[in-house]
Amino acid sequence: MSSRTVGLLAMTTALVCWTGFALSIRGIGTSSLTPADVAVLRFAVPLLVLSPWIPRTWRRLRTERPLVVLALCAGAAPHFVASAIGGHLTSAALVGSVIPGVVPLFVAGLASLIWRVRTSPVQLLGLLVIVAGVVVSVLTVGSGAQAAGVAALAVAGLAWSVYTLALRATGLDPVGAALTVCTACLIGALLAIGIGITPSHLFPATATVSDVVLYGLVQGVGVGVLASLGYTIAVRRLGAEPAATLSAISPVLVTLAAIPMFGERPTAATLASVGLFIAGVLVFNLAGLRAARRAARFRPRAPLPEMPGATDTAAAPRRPPSP
Structure with a gap:
């Protein structure tokens, strides 16, 4: 099997898992599970699958900065x-487009504040298109509850942006970061259920077995393990630019799949907002990848000899990874 075929299969796996995330978040309200139950499955299953790497992660975690670990979990x-709240109040199409759509917007803003990372004019254009998508989403929803749902999805995007930047700063590998996050979030979900902050149908065993299996596979195995591995393999086999381009297919798949699953008929305004998010993400990511490729082309392969009288300067921080 060729490297390109492996990359396409891996990217297809990631797209299916991302689509499953948006659809399953939208479907929590019609299942026998509560959001807290789904959170337990989302974080417990990857923890079990990746458990052989726990000792190695623990050794590395002891040298990690507490603030970075807090940012990962936070x-x-x-x-x-926020995704669960937004999915309950809005549509699957908006869940699949708003969250990944606003991530570049928040990542660029936070990176500018923290590391003084500059955004190119073309990337700024992409961010403006994303803002236009947010405006269209808010102005065209049918009720105040739906507007609150769009706001919740934007908060989910902000939270994922914090996680993205924490990944940029951590010394943990992807498996270590996943184990750290899953452990902390699982403990939080179990505590919330245990002290009665949120209801649960999982531990009284009133949830149906089919829902437990479905959400364990989609959220735990799919989103928690396969999506991350699939996208990583796709980037390595296809290249970052093609992988980033193909990732924009996910909102389209979610919108189409929600029609038979939930009977959602996307309005013209919804399709317009989804289109704006896809266009903005593509412009932002592709511009960033091209800039990084140009920078790598002109980067010297060997260190240049130090000029007489030169002083050491701090290296500028690298751009954080785009979602």
């Missing part, structure tokens, strides 16, 4: 909660 947990 980004992942609110992302899930």
Whole structure:
């Protein structure tokens, strides 16, 4: 099997898992599970699958900065909660487009504040298109509850942006970061259920077995394990630019799949907002990848000899990874 075929299969796996995330978040309200139950499945299953790497992660975690670990966990947990709220109040199409759509917007803003990372004019154009998508989403929803749902999805995107930047700063590998986040979020979900903050149908065993299996596979195995591995393999086999371009297919798949699953008929305004998010993300990511490729082309392969009288300067921080 060729490298390109492996990359396309891996990217297809990631797209299916991302689509499953948006659809399953939208479907929590019609299942026998509560959001807290889904959170338990989302974080417990990857923890079990990746458990052989726990000792190695623990050794590395002891040398990690506490603030970075806090940012990792503080980004992942609110992302899930806000996604669940937004999915309950809006549509699957908006879940699949708003969250990944606003991530570049927040990542660029936070990176500018923290690391003084500059955004190119073309990327700024992409961010303006994303803002236009947010405006269209808010102005065209049918009720105040739906507007609140769009706001919740934007908060989910902000939380994922914090997680993205924490990944940029951590010394943990992807498996270590996933184990750290899953452990902290699972403990938080179990505590919330245990002290009665949120209801649960999982531990009284009133949830149906089919829902437990479905959400364990989609959220735990699919989103928690396969999506991350699939996208990583796709980037390595296809290249970052093609992978980033193909990732924009996900909102389209979610919109189409929601029609038979939930009976959602996207309005012209919804399709317009989804189109704006896709266009903005593509412009932002592709411009960033081309800039990075140009920078790598002109980067010297060997260190240049130090000029007489030169002083050491701090290296500028690299751009954080785009979602």
